[in-house]
Amino acid sequence: MKNLAYYIGLCLILFAGSSCSKEYDNYPEPKETLTGSVTDVATGNPVQTDASENGGTRIRLDELSYSDNPTPYYFFSMQDGTFNNTKIFKGTYRISVEGPFVPLVQFDESGNITIDNRKTLDVEGTTNVDFEVEPFLNVEWVGEPVYNSADSTITVNVRFTRGTANPEFQLNVTDIFLFVNPFPYVGNSNKDDRYSNQINFNGTDGNSMIGETITITTKDRLPTNRDFYLRIGARVDYGLKYYNYTEVKKITIP
Amino acid sequence: MKSKVYILFALLAFGSAACTDLDIPPQNIIQDKDVFNTEGGIQIYMARSYSQLPIEDFRYSPTFGFNNFWLVNPFSATTGEALSRDLTRSVTEEFNNWEASYRLIREANYFLETLPQYASNFSEAQVKNWLGEARFIRAVTYFALVKRYGGVPIVDKILNYPEQSIEELSIPRASEEAVYDFIAADLDFAYENMSESSVPGRANKYVAAAFKSRAMLFAGSIAKYNQITLFDDSQNRLCGIPESKANAYFKASYDASLLLEGKYSLYKKAWVAGDKQAQFQNYVNLFFDESSPENIFIKGYKFPETVHGYDAYNVPRQLMGGNGYSAEVNPTLNYVELFEGFPKDADGTIKTLDDNGKYILYDQTIELFADAEPRLRATVIVPGDQFKGESIEIYRGIYTGSSAGGISKLIPENSTSNYPTANIVSSPNANQTPYELPDGTKMNPAGRSGVFTADGTGAVSGFSVRKYLVPDKPTSEVLENRSDQTWIELRYAEILLNRAEAAFELNSAGQADANYLIEAFSAINAIRERAGATLLTSAADLNSIDIIRNERRKELGFENKIWWDLKRWRIIDEEQNGTLFRTLMPFYAATAGKFFFDERLDERNVRYTFDTRWYYQQIPQDQISKSQNLIQNPGY
Numbered sequence: 001m002k003n004l005a006y007y008i009g010l011c012l013i014l015f016a017g018s019s020c021s022k023e024y025d026n027y028p029e030p031k032e033t034l035t036g037s038v039t040d041v042a043t044g045n046p047v048q049t050d051a052s053e054n055g056g057t058r059i060r061l062d063e064l065s066y067s068d069n070p071t072p073y074y075f076f077s078m079q080d081g082t083f084n085n086t087k088i089f090k091g092t093y094r095i096s097v098e099g100p101f102v103p104l105v106q107f108d109e110s111g112n113i114t115i116d117n118r119k120t121l122d123v124e125g126t127t128n129v130d131f132e133v134e135p136f137l138n139v140e141w142v143g144e145p146v147y148n149s150a151d152s153t154i155t156v157n158v159r160f161t162r163g164t165a166n167p168e169f170q171l172n173v174t175d176i177f178l179f180v181n182p183f184p185y186v187g188n189s190n191k192d193d194r195y196s197n198q199i200n201f202n203g204t205d206g207n208s209m210i211g212e213t214i215t216i217t218t219k220d221r222l223p224t225n226r227d228f229y230l231r232i233g234a235r236v237d238y239g240l241k242y243y244n245y246t247e248v249k250k251i252t253i254p
Numbered sequence: 255m256k257s258k259v260y261i262l263f264a265l266l267a268f269g270s271a272a273c274t275d276l277d278i279p280p281q282n283i284i285q286d287k288d289v290f291n292t293e294g295g296i297q298i299y300m301a302r303s304y305s306q307l308p309i310e311d312f313r314y315s316p317t318f319g320f321n322n323f324w325l326v327n328p329f330s331a332t333t334g335e336a337l338s339r340d341l342t343r344s345v346t347e348e349f350n351n352w353e354a355s356y357r358l359i360r361e362a363n364y365f366l367e368t369l370p371q372y373a374s375n376f377s378e379a380q381v382k383n384w385l386g387e388a389r390f391i392r393a394v395t396y397f398a399l400v401k402r403y404g405g406v407p408i409v410d411k412i413l414n415y416p417e418q419s420i421e422e423l424s425i426p427r428a429s430e431e432a433v434y435d436f437i438a439a440d441l442d443f444a445y446e447n448m449s450e451s452s453v454p455g456r457a458n459k460y461v462a463a464a465f466k467s468r469a470m471l472f473a474g475s476i477a478k479y480n481q482i483t484l485f486d487d488s489q490n491r492l493c494g495i496p497e498s499k500a501n502a503y504f505k506a507s508y509d510a511s512l513l514l515e516g517k518y519s520l521y522k523k524a525w526v527a528g529d530k531q532a533q534f535q536n537y538v539n540l541f542f543d544e545s546s547p548e549n550i551f552i553k554g555y556k557f558p559e560t561v562h563g564y565d566a567y568n569v570p571r572q573l574m575g576g577n578g579y580s581a582e583v584n585p586t587l588n589y590v591e592l593f594e595g596f597p598k599d600a601d602g603t604i605k606t607l608d609d610n611g612k613y614i615l616y617d618q619t620i621e622l623f624a625d626a627e628p629r630l631r632a633t634v635i636v637p638g639d640q641f642k643g644e645s646i647e648i649y650r651g652i653y654t655g656s657s658a659g660g661i662s663k664l665i666p667e668n669s670t671s672n673y674p675t676a677n678i679v680s681s682p683n684a685n686q687t688p689y690e691l692p693d694g695t696k697m698n699p700a701g702r703s704g705v706f707t708a709d710g711t712g713a714v715s716g717f718s719v720r721k722y723l724v725p726d727k728p729t730s731e732v733l734e735n736r737s738d739q740t741w742i743e744l745r746y747a748e749i750l751l752n753r754a755e756a757a758f759e760l761n762s763a764g765q766a767d768a769n770y771l772i773e774a775f776s777a778i779n780a781i782r783e784r785a786g787a788t789l790l791t792s793a794a795d796l797n798s799i800d801i802i803r804n805e806r807r808k809e810l811g812f813e814n815k816i817w818w819d820l821k822r823w824r825i826i827d828e829e830q831n832g833t834l835f836r837t838l839m840p841f842y843a844a845t846a847g848k849f850f851f852d853e854r855l856d857e858r859n860v861r862y863t864f865d866t867r868w869y870y871q872q873i874p875q876d877q878i879s880k881s882q883n884l885i886q887n888p889g890y
Binding site: 054055058069071072098107109110111112171174175191193194196198200220237238239240241 | 486
């Protein structure tokens with residue numbers, strides 16, 4: 001019995017000892033930083049997006065250091081259209097972004113690449129990369145949101161215009177959506193369905209609203225004595241139907 | 255000396271044993287010659303292939319996959335057709351169908367390559383028929399893949415490892431268009447080579463044509479409505495089909511549907527013109543008559559070998575069987591409102607209030623639906639309707655407030671709030687505490703089939719499903735794995751709807767090589783006549799694709815088809831965007847002694863949101879790990 005205990009002890013020591021390898025890893029840790037932004041080529045403002053992996057701007061990295069056809073690495077931008085990733089391996093990357101704007105890579109009918117605005121660069125230290133894109137739509141606030149104390153709703157005015165002159169991407173506007181959320185992250189994936197309000201357009205109806213001031217009011221009664229964050233999104237019938245957004249506005253309900 | 259003799263014996267023994275040929279096929283494994291030499295062997299091979307065919311039947315759910323007995327996540331509860339207590343969200347498939355499909359494709363390819371070596375055992379017609387059958391199975395499997403993932407790798411021969419290298423076997427995805435063309439070619443081959451008839455459950459040439467009409471309609475819709483593009487580096491469009499191809503696909507669908515003309519017909523054995531009860535009964539029988547001329551392709555079940563539990567999971571609560579399941583599929587009011595034959599407001603929604611804004615009162619709940627379209631009552635059990643000789647009691651509670659001067663709406667229009675507790679008695683579950691009515695009699699607060707406020711076991715939407723529920727199954731047999739009604743995968747009504755849709759699309763695209771609008775019009779009217787619905791008066795009435803789409807939803811509801819239709823029309827992301835579906839809640843007004851109905855948004859606040867990425871499902875990550883040439887679909 002005593003022998004058994006010794007053997008077990010010996011085994012444990014062997015196991016513990018063998019794990020104490022001096023070689024930690026054969027590759028440096030990912031410690032490079034990639035920052036950047038996606039901005040509207042016309043205005044220079046960042047292109048607002050969803051703070052979510054469903055509908056947000058996505059950055060795609062293809063590390064070309066080791067393969068011509070690598071497995072892509074994705075991460076998402078913040079809702080203001082900027083991004084910052086501090087855990088990137090050192091290497092050469094082909095970088096592109098996907099979101100509510102004219103795609104960086106375009107194809108003709110037969111699948112030939114006609115436009116390729118991806119950027120290939122070495123990521124080392126802190127590397128900055130900015131993309132200038134043409135958003136599908138520009139969505140802008142018109143005036144400030146107004147709280148209607150009578151029925152405890154908020155009314156906003158908004159206008160959207162085309163962000164691109166490329167007729168291929170001047171597609172039908174499908175809807176405009178007033179998003180309401182009690183937190184500053186607000187968009188199609190982060191909304192309170194009880195109050196957020198959507199206006200759908202049939203066929204080409206939405207296109208005639210371009211440049212018009214549209215008034216939207218929240219649904220139901222908002223609870224009082226708290227803050228709400230508002231944002232308006234509109235989208236065209238393209239691809240995964242990303243929304244273009246206004247900036248976020250905070251409103252305090254008395 | 256003696257030991258030398260033993261050694262000699264031993265040598266002799268070894269020596270003679272070595273003369274046996276050891277290089278023989280293993281005796282315990284079935285060889286090709288065992289299978290391909292007899293008709294019975296072929297039948298066994300086919301039986302396995304058919305059993306693996308990806309058909310969304312009684313044993314399918316988007317969360318559990320194919321051939322799963324547990325049906326508590328009904329497909330129809332993610333399309334807007336129904337609400338269910340166990341599936342309370344939009345879902346895309348959460349299982350890996352990829353690998354199983356390619357296994358079946360390999361089996362079909364193996365059959366196609368092996369049978370010709372044994373062809374001398376059979377007549378030429380038999381061989382042709384079976385080759386066609388294998389191509390049919392391969393086509394159906396590819397269709398199951400392409401409608402999920404878009405373009406997938408086309409494998410039309412047996413792959414061998416390690417004879418072929420990994421690089422050679424990492425076949426990249428073909429374009430979506432190429433896969434649909436591959437399906438069409440297989441089905442054309444099947445149509446040309448197969449016999450005219452077959453035993454139920456196996457394909458014949460007309461089954462192949464019917465599947466072609468379905469697959470080509472999908473391809474046409476993708477070409478016309480899809481907005482998602484994905485190319486690989488070799489100019490293959492993995493997601494999406496050029497819009498210019500739409501008409502060719504619609505035409506192929508239309509032409510394929512014509513091949514079935516005169517071979518199948520709508521089921522009208524018990525149908526009588528002008529007799530709604532007969533039309534209702536006829537529509538109920540349609541799903542149970544094994545000799546129905548409408549059945550094109552079926553999947554059979556037989557207790558006790560192959561079974562499912564459709565009755566046990568979906569029977570109304572008051573007829574619950576011993577396993578304690580019931581009422582998983584509860585049709586939404588949105589679905590019911592597609593039909594006709596009950597009072598409606600100008601906006602097409604059900605009319606529950608009189609001109610003064612007070613609830614309309616009824617002696618019995620069934621009165622509201624007394625004149626309903628027969629097909630509605632045969633598809634959905636409306637409150638108070640008969641099933642298995644009982645009136646199915648569905649009500650939400652007893653209203654105890656005053657009814658003098660009429661009862662006003664309990665909650666505002668489109669409100670998401672719960673019903674007030676004042677003046678309403680309800681029941682959280684089936685253990686009810688009877689409420690004493692003003693006349694002294696006692697009444698349970700909810701009907702025997704719900705609506706229960708807490709456990710959701712009753713008709714949470716105010717309706718229960720009727721389609722496919724066996725009308726005379728004794729409650730003692732309403733058990734899991736005890737049902738064996740036949741699944742009708744393809745029936746002639748769908749062919750007429752395919753034809754109508756393809757014809758309408760061709761007509762609106764300006765195609766004039768046939769009188770497409772008239773064809774669509776007569777197909778829709780044939781469906782409506784059998785359903786007991788109002789006919790379109792002229793082809794000019796057919797002025798919107800929505801008429802055809804809604805007809806399809808009504809006719810094929812709860813048959814696990816609508817999800818794919820909503821996807822190929824690319825409209826489900828609009829329909830399900832923070833959406834609450836509507837329900838119809840019957841109440842008993844105690845002081846009036848009558849029932850009234852309240853239409854409201856789902857009180858459980860179950861919201862549906864379709865993720866636009868789901869138009870193309872995610873390719874399983876483990877498959878990409880195995881074959882790096884597979885490009886993931888957009889957004890994943």
